Amino acid sequence: MSEDEKNPAREVITDYAQSHFRYFRTADGTVYAQKNRHPVARPIRSQGTTGSHRQELMVGLFRDGRGVFNGTALKEALDLIEALALFEDVQPVHIRVAPGFDGATWLDLGRADGQSVRIHPTGWEITVPDPREVCWRRTQLTGELPLPAKDTDGKGIDLLMRLCNFATAETECLAIAWLIGCLGPSVPVPAPFLTGPQGAGKSTGGRMLVRIIEGMSGDLRRAPKDEENLITAVAAGWVTALDNLSHMTPDLSDAMCCVVTGAENVKRALFTDGDVFRLGYRRPLLLTGIDVGVLRADLAERLLPLRLERPRVRRTEAELWTEYAEVLPVILGSLLDLTVKVRAVKAETPTDLRMADFGHLCAQLDAATGLGALTAYRASLDDLNDDVIEGDLLAQTALRYAGTMEPGAEQRMTSTEWLHCLSRLYAGEDSRPLPKGWPTTGKVLSDRLKRLQPTLAARGVVIESGRTNGGRYIEMTRASGLPSHEQQAF
Template sequence: MSDDEKNPARQIITDYAQAHFRYFRTADGTVYAQRNGHPVARPIRSQGTTGSHRQELMVGLFRDGIGVFNGTAMKEALDLIEALALTEDVQPVHIRVAPGYDGATWLDLGRSDGQSVRIHPTGWDIRTPDPREVCWRRTQLTGELPLPAKDANGKGIDLLMRLCNFATAETECLAIAWLIGCLGPSVPVPAPFLTGPQGAGKSTGGRMLVRIIEGMTGDLRRAPKDEENLIAAVAAGWVTALDNLSHMTPDLSDAMCCIVTGAENVKRALFTDGDVFRVGYRRPLLLTGIDVGVIRPDLAERLLPLRLERPKVRRTEDELWAEYAEALPVILGSLLDLTVKVRAAEAETPTDLRMADFAHLCAQLDAATGLGALAAYRASLDDLNDDVIEGDLLAQTVLKHAAGIEPGTEQRMTSAEWLHCLTGLYTGEDFRPLPKGWPTTGKVLSDRLKRLQPTLAARGVLVDWGRTNTARYIEIARPSTAPAPAEQEAAF
């Protein structure tokens, strides 16, 4: 009896696979395969048409002269390998950016040889990471980046600013801070919202920013119509860029808040009765558009407005992108040089801003370069607060009422009493009709005020909730040290 007859096909495949690949599981129980010495990992259950582990296993068996096996033998071997891998240690997989040892972070260049960039406060270099330190997961959205240029001396940042049409120096330093934040795996960064007049190059500028991180195949996309498709697109890449937004529904606004600061989605696994799978995501987000209408307060705290202006001289697409592709290695190298300087800089963390990690990054950027990024970030948030107030008649009415409250004093009423008071103030003596969306009950008013609380606080009006022995109340106060809020008469 021959050796092939003694060993079933599934045993031959299993022995070959364990000799050439390392198998491990992630925290959610997904089993991945990693070729020995290579940092890229693939889920063994992937049935994708390109780059699946099943395919690389079949190709390896064929090229090494072991043979071609049918689907049944392959399935039985992978079932056994998966069961064995579930007893191994847990290791995470990462898309594009990953934490490393000794305070370093890694940037996946998307190359077939696995070469990546290791970024450390002492410098950066190009190397292939230890597979047990970093496991890269790649999808069809993972593009290839060029090898960054060494000793760029900041020339790449100047080239990028010349190619983009940013309106002010403050906008430029905020864009730089966002790019540095994208290279950090654990720093939530606000979503840049590229805005400006028609023809200002918002989509082109967005593509340029995205392609520094995602490569020349990175592009903008239309916003999906439902949250499920949006989450699928976000989880498959690193930077998610949505183009030409003209309206933002409450559901889309809430989904964007989750993308920026992180969330998890749990769904039932297909073809099962009770199993579930988890999709965790926190990704850099970029938006473009002329105007998205009313911005909700919780999203406003997570946005980074970047205004562009119309270029004085127009260029062809071919000419523009050819210059960009040639400059990309220098741009990436300059960004890495600046990232090293920023991470080595010491700065205090501002404690009054919601996105404290990004505010600290801006403070570090100022310490390293003196650009004034933190002041520009504060000014942008102030502008967004104005946008929220201008688009919310309830906020304008509360500020108008608060203008009559003496500094250092407060007023307490039930939610129903506040609704009657604010409604009467808005309608006035001429009984002006109430706008669409005006609160109809005290509970709705209370919920709206909770959303507006940070925006009103930025204008010197504090809203708080409490309870007496008989009822709950809402308190509106003006601290004695706060400036008097301006009345929003123009919107009335």
């Protein structure tokens, strides 16, 4: 009788698993299994029908002649392995992009052999990462990327710009900056919003940008109906692209802000009384649409408008995507070359931008290439401020009131007094009715003005709140020495 026949099945499975796999836990307590010398990790409790650790363990036992085991033995073995792994060191898992040792970052190519790209300011290379440096987590949204081409001499960027219908050179350099930002795991990047007339190829352009990072299986999706579905989709991939937005609800707007700059969601674990699990996320986001209606100020600060124009010559989908697939290795190689070049230079970080990390990236891109990305980014934010003001009657009224003040003057009132003042100014001598959505209480007005602070500040109107012995107050200050276009905004 062999030793395997003498030992209980669960011990055979446990011994085999520990000799062929590495088990570790993440900060939230999830236990992962990683095949020896392979960077891809799978949660051992995954109940997926394809590619689960349970399946790869069963296949390995069968192919190595250890036998076929029933579900009870597998469950008991995995229960023990999970308990033992909770005492191992903590290590994070990553989707698509990950930080590495010595200032390097990694790009998962989604290949079965585990080959990935190591990006460092001194260069990039294709290799299999050390499992203790990088653990990749893959989902059904993780597509395969081609092996990037070497020595492209930058022609891949030109090929990409020829395939896309960007309206201006400024738009092109902002798209390039966003793609470089997508390769950085710690750099929050604004969400590109592809706009343009009907037939400008917004959806096609969005797919092209996404597929540089996510592979040919990457695609656009319809906007989810609620925040929970959005978070679920975002957490399962790296770049999330939402197509054909025609309306932006306040809840969806707030959720998108969280996706861009990062947030954490806590939910009750299924089939438990009180246990919870944490879901942290910060992902690159891309949007397409002709118009989303009224933009909220906090989302506008996190957007990157990319305008497209209608192509002069139309091509079939088959021709276009066949060419794109052929040149994708060159495009990816050129992007990696440019990323290395950008990371090798130093630049000052703009201190006046909400997305300061992306502003710093644009400054690095300018230092490396002279494209003028930072100037283009500032101009895009200025245009978005105009859009916010045009769609917000309260912002327009606040600017009208500030226009009656002397430069450098301050005005302090309670929120209720401000509500009466701005309402009278909007109604005018004709006492026209207040519009739908106008603040109805001082508290609502205070909250709205807080959201509009960055937008109004960009037009030289500073809104601050505080408290004195007499209670809370809101103070409006008109900056002195405003540029002419700021004064005209009043």
